[in-house]
Amino acid sequence: MTTLHTNLVGDAYTSTHHWDLLCDLVDLDNRMAGQEGEVEGAELVKDAFETHGLREVAINEFGIPGWWRESSSLTVEHDRTHEFDAQHETVALPGTPSGDVDAELVDVGYGLPKDFEEADVAGKLVMASSMTPDDYGRWIHRAEKYGAAARGGAVGFLFRNHLDGNLPPTGSIGKEDGPGDIPAVGVSKEVGDRLVRYCGSGETTARLTVNCRNEPATSRNIEAVVGPDTDEEVLVTAHVDAHDVGEGANDNGVGTVLVAEIGRLLVEMEDDLETRVRCLVFGSEEVGLFGAYHWAETHDMDAVKCIFNMDGAGYSRTADVYTHGFDPMGEAFAEVREELDVPVEIHDKIRPHSDHWPFVQKGVAGMQGRSIAGESGRGWGHTHGDTLDKLDVRDLRDLAVVFTAGVYKLAEADREIPHKSVAEIRDATVEQGFEPGMRNSGTWPFDGEGQTTAAEADR
Ligand SMILES: [Zn+2]
Structure with a gap:
């Protein structure tokens, strides 16, 4: 017996909801943080959340240093x-x-x-x-x-x-x-x-x-919930803003449409969901993780069971996840790998980039979902070449099934996912060699009280 009912898997494998939304997002041409395309992108995500039957759909604004x-x-x-x-x-x-x-x-x-x-x-x-x-x-x-x-x-x-x-x-x-x-x-x-x-x-x-x-400019986060009214919730996240030179199809149109698709599939199995899931699409990741820092600073982190953040997924159907040492999150995805008998790469390393990092640096259990890409480095990302034609709806379907099953397991009531202390995260970050680079670029977050946001953090 698999976590997802076979009829739901069938639904996921015939879905074009993610692809259609992706087409609409890339057609905005420019989703640069704080600019008109990001506003319209947020509206498209909000519409998708509402259409899919998620609850408490909202857009929340915050200030950023804008750039044109x-x-x-x-x-x-x-x-x-x-x-x-x-x-x-x-x-x-x-x-x-x-x-x-x-x-x-x-x-x-x-x-x-x-x-x-x-x-x-x-x-x-x-x-x-x-x-x-x-x-x-x-x-x-x-x-x-x-x-x-x-x-x-x-x-x-x-x-x-x-x-x-x-x-x-x-x-x-x-x-x-x-x-x-x-x-x-x-x-x-x-x-x-x-x-x-x-x-x-x-x-x-x-x-x-x-x-x-x-x-100065205004950016925004879009969010909605699905599932029971529990004290804790699982966050499923991505970022809707994109660099203006390409279409932002992969980075991070794919993550954004997967948040909406996972939300849609979870609504279909809402009665079985044991912890509330918050679908949360951030603005202004590319210019300093502003949306994620804003959310983390304005919410109680004890109410966040864990965050599953998608950024860098879409160039293949093979999921590639980073647990930051939160082993119970990796175990959930190892079970999915077993059940579906498909490859899922699971790493326990720190990745101090993208929107999970403002959470993980506070000790909140966090994971980044990517997919295996053929080459090292950013590839088409951050260039004019980040366009829709490099992507395939079949990869989105495979990823949606694996990630939805993983999120469902993260939301299981008896699956405990303890947070870590800030000191543990700091020590792991030091051990894995990130400290010199983060200090050199002014993004080392562990010295004082303050949060650091800076461009270094992008993906
Ligand atoms: Zn990104």
């Missing part, structure tokens, strides 16, 4: 003047200030801490790769490279992609309360490789011009 893209260009002097101002060559990174700087261009390779120690970046335009070598031991986030450049006195920052396809990478470098310190753009691998060649053959100067608007 205008134009940017990079002009490089090397024998002649080269202009890189097309969208496939450069894109401004969200949270950058406006600026117009003219300086020597310095290539710091991967932008590892030792690369910055060896380079003199004061007064220079600094370029670092989006890649971290496999043997380095820990992944170096964009925000850490940007922070090292700014602290070293650089006047501008270029983030070059390591993946082909004329796809400049985006990603926020803003701070909790406003823009970052120096102007920053992503450049495609093709432009980046050319600039590496120029830097290697003599002094190269460049002019970086970034125009954008930094103003």
Whole structure:
């Protein structure tokens, strides 16, 4: 006997609710945090929750440092003047200030801490790769490279992609309360490789011009509940905001539509559900997990049994989950793997990225649901290439079944999922080598009372 009734599985395998909602979300074109598309995306999610029969459907607003893209260009002097101002060559990174700087261009390779120690970046335009070598031991986030450049006195920052396809990478470098310190753009691998060649053959100067608007904005979370009126609840989450350069189909349209689909399937089996489930779609993940921090700061964490956050799912049907050491959550998914006889990858490592992190850092039991992707790194994510055509409704159906079964088990009354102390989470984060990078990018949350939100946390 499986957790989900076979007729419900049949329903899930003929469903197009998630795919249809995904089409509507990508057709908004731009769901950037605090902007019109995010507002409309929230309305679409709200409508889906209502249509599917979830209760207490609500949208709750909060403030964020808003950022609007205008134009940017990079002009490089090397024998002649080269202009890189097309969208496939450069894109401004969200949270950058406006600026117009003219300086020597310095290539710091991967932008590892030792690369910055060896380079003199004061007064220079600094370029670092989006890649971290496999043997380095820990992944170096964009925000850490940007922070090292700014602290070293650089006047501008270029983030070059390591993946082909004329796809400049985006990603926020803003701070909790406003823009970052120096102007920053992503450049495609093709432009980046050319600039590496120029830097290697003599002094190269460049002019970086970034125009954008930094103003306070309003973002929102969308939520609804299903199941009995219990003291505790299980949170099922994702984020509806997306970077403006692509469609945000995978990151995180998929997570958003899976929240709605899991909610729909749970409504179908509501009488059997033993703990209330809250379907919760955050705003403003990509610019600093603002929606998740806002929710965690304004609710009683003792009432949260656990959080299951989907971000990074959709490029295959094979679920890939991270438990942060909350073993009973992993056990629930191991049972699903057994029952359905399908592969589910279960890891017990910390992932201090995405919307579960504001909860996990407080000791709340939390898990990230992803799916196995063919390549390492972000792949199409955070580029113009994050579009619907890379996805397949059959993968959404498989993931919906596995994740719904997992959530159902998390909600079982006799399945105890104890929280951990903040010290235990901190120690695990230190042990797993995250501390230096989080300190370098100003996102280490364990020193004082305050919460930290910053771009480092994205996915
Ligand atoms: Zn994401």
